[in-house]
Amino acid sequence: MLSTACLFLLLVGCAHAQPHLDLPNVPIEDASFRATLVGFTGGSVAGGNRVQVLLNGEEVFPAKLAAIRSARKTITYAQYVFEEGAPAADTAQALAERCRAGVKVHVLVDAVGSLMMPLDYRDWMTEAGCQVVSYRPISPWSLNRANYRNHRRILVVDGRVGITGGSGTSGKWSGNGKEEGQWRDTDMRVEGPVVSQLQGAFAENWLEATGAAIGGPDYFPWPLARKGDVDAQIVRSSPAGGSVAMYTMFLLAMASARHSIYITNPYFVPDEKMVETLLQARRRGVRVVLLLPGAIDHNIVRQASRGGFGRLLKEGVQIHEYKPALLHAKTMVIDSIWSTVGSTNLDRRSFALNEELNLVIYDAGVAKRLEQVFEKDLAESGVVTYKRWASRGLLSRVLELLAVPVRDQL
Numbered sequence: 302m303l304s305t306a307c308l309f310l311l312l313v314g315c316a317h318a319q320p321h322l323d324l325p326n327v328p329i330e331d332a333s334f335r336a337t338l339v340g341f342t343g344g345s346v347a348g349g350n351r352v353q354v355l356l357n358g359e360e361v362f363p364a365k366l367a368a369i370r371s372a373r374k375t376i377t378y379a380q381y382v383f384e385e386g387a388p389a390a391d392t393a394q395a396l397a398e399r400c401r402a403g404v405k406v407h408v409l410v411d412a413v414g415s416l417m418m419p420l421d422y423r424d425w426m427t428e429a430g431c432q433v434v435s436y437r438p439i440s441p442w443s444l445n446r447a448n449y450r451n452h453r454r455i456l457v458v459d460g461r462v463g464i465t466g467g468s469g470t471s472g473k474w475s476g477n478g479k480e481e482g483q484w485r486d487t488d489m490r491v492e493g494p495v496v497s498q499l500q501g502a503f504a505e506n507w508l509e510a511t512g513a514a515i516g517g518p519d520y521f522p523w524p525l526a527r528k529g530d531v532d533a534q535i536v537r538s539s540p541a542g543g544s545v546a547m548y549t550m551f552l553l554a555m556a557s558a559r560h561s562i563y564i565t566n567p568y569f570v571p572d573e574k575m576v577e578t579l580l581q582a583r584r585r586g587v588r589v590v591l592l593l594p595g596a597i598d599h600n601i602v603r604q605a606s607r608g609g610f611g612r613l614l615k616e617g618v619q620i621h622e623y624k625p626a627l628l629h630a631k632t633m634v635i636d637s638i639w640s641t642v643g644s645t646n647l648d649r650r651s652f653a654l655n656e657e658l659n660l661v662i663y664d665a666g667v668a669k670r671l672e673q674v675f676e677k678d679l680a681e682s683g684v685v686t687y688k689r690w691a692s693r694g695l696l697s698r699v700l701e702l703l704a705v706p707v708r709d710q711l
Contacts, residue, residue, distance in 0.1 A: 349527030350493030357478035381414035386472020397429035452655035498535035568646035
């Protein structure tokens with residue numbers, strides 16, 4: 302059903318990102334890189350944060366449930382996918398319990414991504430007093446905006462603890478991401494001043510969906526105490542409002558790499574500028590490694606992605622396909638010192654249509670932890686060689702051709 306909804310969206314809108322004809326040549330370790338990124342993406346780099354990597358459902362959902370159950374004043378929760386399964390039922394019940402305890406709970410689910418959310422889950426929350434709102438419901442009078450979805454994943458508790466990343470709330474995200482039927486994903490738990498930026502992203506979407514502006518010390522406590530020594534910022538992109546911040550962020554980071562670019566992403570359908578930026582990195586000696594899915598939930602995206610492998614492989618970009626489960630993590634690490642984790646796919650849908658959100662981390666320790674995860678995933682992946690790609694079957698080639706007309710909508 303969700304695939305049908307996604308196909309519908311391909312037919313009702315166009316995706317066009319602002320062209321970036323030239324990019325600055327600023328090494329990512331240079332202090333001016335931060336200022337450049339802030340200048341293009343807004344916000345600021347906040348120091349004093351604690352950041353924890355959460356892998357797969359076995360780490361993500363216990364962390365989310367613990368945060369929810371610790372709430373004393375407010376919970377804000379935005380999710381693209383909210384579907385049937387133990388993680389979703391547990392989350393809905395935990396939110397309902399906090400509502401009954403007097404906590405102010407705001408739940409924002411995307412009308413398309415959460416189309417299959419069981420009515421019982423919504424009833425548990427609303428009957429307990431939670432505010433549950435669908436973002437941009439589909440109707441005959443809103444088809445011009447039907448393609449613009451809220452793809453962000455946000456959980457903020459008491460304005461002090463936040464979790465964001467790529468995971469959805471569904472049984473598909475159960476387990477360790479290493480078995481068929483499970484989804485391999487990465488989230489981040491954060492404490493410290495950067496949480497106010499995460500809360501701000503939720504407030505932005507809540508205001509649009511409801512007309513209500515949340516605020517005050519229950520949502521934005523000030524000052525937020527330092528919890529660690531990690532510098533971080535939230536980058537949010539809202540193409541419906543004209544923002545291409547996320548697209549610019551990825552291009553700037555790739556163009557600034559001097560040693561390595563490690564990308565994990567499930568929907569890799571880059572435009573010409575992004576492909577050329579990666580190839581330019583290779584030409585200056587940067588190791589570029591892509592970790593992509595061996596199987597995917599939308600085969601047309603897989604075919605569109607694989608059709609462009611040849612050019613990358615010829616110039617030395619390494620491509621690996623994750624085998625144990627469906628890869629859904631969205632991470633990038635540059636030069637072992639800079640990293641980002643979030644909701645953004647490397648396709649035009651994310652860059653030109655969806656509301657997206659990524660946590661950006663300026664910290665070698667976090668970058669190295671994500672590199673360790675990356676290397677472990679590579680060990681369970683198959684290598685795509687140019688010879689293997691060039692000898693793919695006729696069916697694959699036909700499907701790649703069929704994907705060409707809708708490539709810019711993926």
